[in-house]
Amino acid sequence: MDELGYPDDEEKRLLRERHYNATIIKRMDLTEDLARFRIQCDEPVMPFEPGQYVAIGLGNWEPRLRGTQPEDVPIKKSRKLVRRAYSISCPMLHDAESPKAGELAPVDQIDYLEFYITLVRQGATAASKPPALTPRLFGKGEGDRICVERKITGRYLLGDIPADENVLMLGTGTGEAPHNAMATTLLSGGHRGKVVIATSVRYQSDIAYQSEHDELMRRFPNYCYLPLTTREPKNLEPNRPDYVGKQYLQTMFTTGKLAELVGDPLAPGNTHVFLCGNPDMIGYVPPGGDVPDRPGMLPLLRAAGFHDATETPGPGTIRFEKYW
Structure with missing residues (x-):
């Protein structure tokens, strides 16, 4: 730690090793504020249904993207994770480099999670807290580590829909x-x-x-x-x-x-x-x-x-x- 009590580079490395359990394997930017992230977990994820969501997280020690609202993180929170839940998307079709190139790619046939995320640069009002996760996430790229919560949940599900409706x-x-x-x-x-x-x-x-x-x-x-x-x-x-x-x-x-x-x-x-x-x-x-x-x-x-x-x-x- 430095003299202020915040994590130094070595402690940040150790914190990442302790808390992160997944890797960003692909990032596709659509605009400066919109991107698709593919994240592969170290361990197989639990089975889930399309429409469900999961929380992803990064440490408060991670740098924020330039041009986003500044945030004063107190020392007592500087070693904590910030998390937010996102609905799980999917690539819809397998990539050209996949053995199944061009075939349909439903969520139960891929070994990663895909997210479609908007960068929130500042709070909704002057009194709002600075957005915590996306200003850090949008500073990350392929190969960077991240936390994915183990529990995938949600009740926004297809249910039983007859094939002709x-x-x-x-x-x-x-x-x-x-x-x-x-x-x-x-x-x-x-x-x-x-x-x-x-x-x-x-x-x-x-x-x-x-x-x-x-x-x-x-x-x-x-x-x-x-x-x-x-x-x-x-x-x-x-x-x-x-x-x-x-x-x-x-x-x-x-x-x-x-x-x-x-x-x-x-x-x-x-x-x-x-x-x-x-x-x-x-x-x-x-x-x-x-x-x-x-x-x-x-x-x-x-x-x-x-x-x-x-x-x-x-x-x-x-x-x-x-x-x-």
Whole structure:
């Protein structure tokens, strides 16, 4: 330790050896603030289902990326890990260097975990604590060590969906991650109904799996991927010939444009809906909570005849991931 009592380089090395149990084997940057991380654990991970999540962590002793909000770590926490849970994504297709190159790659057929992560540079408000994990994670690259918690958990699961019924997955940003894992599992299992992922992002550059989705749509006529944007010129400039307005999921659903793009009514009688991402998009209001001026997908879906999966199983159910 130095004179301030913080870990020196040698102690940091020992702390990494003690706490880290996995290695970053691949990092794919989409933008400065968005990346896919593949992490291989030292020991085989427990079996899990697509849609579940696990916590990853780094030590408070790790450096923060330049350009992120500064953080004063007290000495008593300088040897602790900071952790955050992330839904597990998947590559969808095996890489060219894999013996299974080009084949479907569901989560139970790969020996690593893939995560789709946004760099959070600062807290949401001036009073918020500085983000702790991603400013450290985005300073790491292939070969660097990390901690992955052993318990993979979560109730955001596919459940029992008949092969001929539709699956509609609506997400924002990196909320697409569990949907990628779910869709790959459905397609690898021979699902015959429509499998639709619609993801709303600000810019087209925020779409991390476009080439994989394109290939899956080429191979599977029942698969549809809709990347929807809100801040591209076509969303903001009415005089453009390709003007479409802001493609929020709520608007796309209520206007019927989503069903039109998919080529299916997406009716409660044969469709299961999954929601993941921004809580405002999901629209969950706890009992006694204030109803927002702009409703999320939950009340809109209920008004259209869908119902929560906890009420009655079968088509017309809504499942959503809770981050709160």
